[in-house]
Amino acid sequence: MDIVDKELESRRNEIRAGLEVLYHLNMHISGWDIPELDEKEASQKLFKMIDEELAKIKKKVNK
Numbered sequence: 445m446d447i448v449d450k451e452l453e454s455r456r457n458e459i460r461a462g463l464e465v466l467y468h469l470n471m472h473i474s475g476w477d478i479p480e481l482d483e484k485e486a487s488q489k490l491f492k493m494i495d496e497e498l499a500k501i502k503k504k505v506n507k
Contacts, residue, residue, distance in 0.1 A: 466494070 445453070452459075470490055475481050 463494075467491075 467487075467490065471483065471486060474486050474490075475483075478486075
C-alpha cells in the first residue's frame with residue numbers, strides 16, 4: 445500500500461459518513477416534499493443520480 449492508499453484509507457469512514465449524509469439529507473427532503481413517498485423507489489432513483497454525477501466527475505478528472 446502506497447502513501448496515497450494509506451491516506452485515503454485513513455479517511456474511509458469520513459468519506460462513507462459524507463455519502464450517508466448526502467443520501468439521508470436528500471431522502472428527508474424528498475419525504476417532506478412528497479408525503480406519499482415510496483422510499484425504495486426514491487432510494488433507487490437517488491442512487492442512480494449520485495452514480496451519474498460521480499461518473500461526470502470521473503470523466504472530468506480523467507481528461
